[in-house]
Amino acid sequence: MDLTALKKQESKRKISKGYMWAFFCAVFWGIWYLPGSVVWVLNPFDEMSAAIAKTSGDGVSLVVTAVLITAFNALTVMLALMLWNGTLGKFGELKRTLKEFHPCSKWFFLASIFGGPMAILGSFIAMGFIGGAFAAVAGLLYPVIGSILAYYWYGEKISKRAAMGIAVIVLGGISIYGGGLLTELSSGNVPWIGYLGGLMAAVGWGTEGAIAGKGLDIAEPDAGLTLRFLGENIIWWIIIVPILALVGFPMYSFALQAFEPLTLLVLIFAGITFGFCYVTWYKSFPLIGVGRGQGIGNLYGFLAVIFIFLFNGTVPSWTILVGGLLCITGSFIMFTEDTSALETLRGE
Amino acid sequence: MGNRPIKFRVLELFLDGKEYWNYEIVSKIQAEYNMNSAYGRDSINFDIIELASGGMLKDIEQKVDEKGIYKKDFLLHKYVITDFGKIRGSDACMRYA
Numbered sequence: 001m002d003l004t005a006l007k008k009q010e011s012k013r014k015i016s017k018g019y020m021w022a023f024f025c026a027v028f029w030g031i032w033y034l035p036g037s038v039v040w041v042l043n044p045f046d047e048m049s050a051a052i053a054k055t056s057g058d059g060v061s062l063v064v065t066a067v068l069i070t071a072f073n074a075l076t077v078m079l080a081l082m083l084w085n086g087t088l089g090k091f092g093e094l095k096r097t098l099k100e101f102h103p104c105s106k107w108f109f110l111a112s113i114f115g116g117p118m119a120i121l122g123s124f125i126a127m128g129f130i131g132g133a134f135a136a137v138a139g140l141l142y143p144v145i146g147s148i149l150a151y152y153w154y155g156e157k158i159s160k161r162a163a164m165g166i167a168v169i170v171l172g173g174i175s176i177y178g179g180g181l182l183t184e185l186s187s188g189n190v191p192w193i194g195y196l197g198g199l200m201a202a203v204g205w206g207t208e209g210a211i212a213g214k215g216l217d218i219a220e221p222d223a224g225l226t227l228r229f230l231g232e233n234i235i236w237w238i239i240i241v242p243i244l245a246l247v248g249f250p251m252y253s254f255a256l257q258a259f260e261p262l263t264l265l266v267l268i269f270a271g272i273t274f275g276f277c278y279v280t281w282y283k284s285f286p287l288i289g290v291g292r293g294q295g296i297g298n299l300y301g302f303l304a305v306i307f308i309f310l311f312n313g314t315v316p317s318w319t320i321l322v323g324g325l326l327c328i329t330g331s332f333i334m335f336t337e338d339t340s341a342l343e344t345l346r347g348e
Numbered sequence: 349m350g351n352r353p354i355k356f357r358v359l360e361l362f363l364d365g366k367e368y369w370n371y372e373i374v375s376k377i378q379a380e381y382n383m384n385s386a387y388g389r390d391s392i393n394f395d396i397i398e399l400a401s402g403g404m405l406k407d408i409e410q411k412v413d414e415k416g417i418y419k420k421d422f423l424l425h426k427y428v429i430t431d432f433g434k435i436r437g438s439d440a441c442m443r444y445a
Binding site: 010099 | 351387398399404436
């Protein structure tokens, strides 16, 4: 075969593989909202929120319960990633990357602060207070935060096209938040903490992306992601859960009750889907470019709504659907801007 | 046995500013990290692809692997480090000034 034919074949293989990874990411990410919402009504988390609500009120009880759920989510993601690294034979690389704390792994730990206690906790809070579809769609606002941060931090320019994408996403955000808010304001019952959770998801993921990119560029993503979740587990299990227990919340007694077959199964399901959505996300970038990878990954918002409809039969309000559609359109406008990435991948 | 993350080592090899074919780098890393399987070879090559897509290496020349130096009838790629790769290497992950 000659050089041009081979080049074409190679680029075709890369691109189709890249799209496949990105689409898997969207599927895993979208599915995650199923176990994420279901776990709230399972033992011990339902009993936990009821028990704490009696003494500390509904708001506090849901947030504290969300902390325990997020901590378990981090634990099962870690298990899934360790299994993944083991299968790929990457424990050696994991150790080598961990040892480079100063130049490299510090970024992963910093990223885990924004990813964990902010984005993932916020998502669980939004799922608990408002619902899975809202949580999924609210998270779609993260590219806005990411690009504004990159503008101020690395002085990355925001092009006209990116600004247009951001504007469309913001319109979507107004629809997602505004629609529900209007009806709730008139009824006088606004789940503020849930909305705050949705905002935390967007700000957390946007910030995490900007920080993690600094370390992940020069590490192997499989190893880097595992370290990012190692950081999150430390935050939950060594810092936040013990502090909440010291303050008097029954963290440990309920944590021990989580080892029930059904609860454990749902948590493991959440860990696998969430862990692999991160892995596949990063696998797609070198093949189709970060822009396309993120654009397609963002279809997760759409898929989450479909999965939640199929499994739980709930249809979100039309303002969430319109908002989600606007966010996905906006992210495509933003992310398909840079065509040079695909050309360099073609090696022409 | 290499003791730094593989991508650091790859960047380090490129820091002399010279151009290298992917198979030259891959076989060097395979020897240093004791990764002699076909799977080890492909995963090192993917690291190089990732560095190139991150803008730290530049793919400057391709040729068909007719003799099977690396993988018969596949493309071989020649890379050189970019300015961004040098900066990125020094500010984040290299002991290099």
